Amino acid sequence: MKIAFTTTDRVHINAHFGWARLIDVYEISNEGYEFLETLNFEGELKEDGNEDKVTPKLEALADCTIVYVTAIGGSAAARLIKKGVTPVKARSEEEEISEVLNKLVQTLKGNPPPWLRKALQQKPSNFTDEVGDQATV
DSSP, X not given: OEEEEEESSSSBOOOBTTTOSEEEEEEEETTEEXXXXXXXXXXXXXXXXXXXXXXXHHHHTTTOSEEEESBOOHHHHHHHHHTTOXXXXXXXXXXXXXXXXHHHHHHHHSOOOHHHHHHHHHSOSSHHHHHHHHHTO
């Protein structure tokens, strides 16, 4: 599954979703994780009330399962959830992306908490899984 992180330095989860210029995307499984890409966003991102600024982010994150942020507005959070992406607030701006990824890998190996199981169920891993799920119903 894909996990995204709003960041200013590509090390910490330290950016507000709406204001984030950088969002790092990783692929994660119970085997480990791999960096995929950094999404870059330009323009005037600090305009409060400008809902258009989050539209490109929503589209870019559509195939992600979770996005970690330091903060997110209610409207943007609702729009993410509607697309099947679960926003999660970081504990602090000092929380490191690698720490979260390592904890998630360990969690996936064991018994994920209910919120993570729900997030995982929202998105099929790939088309074959989706077809397979429909065939068993």
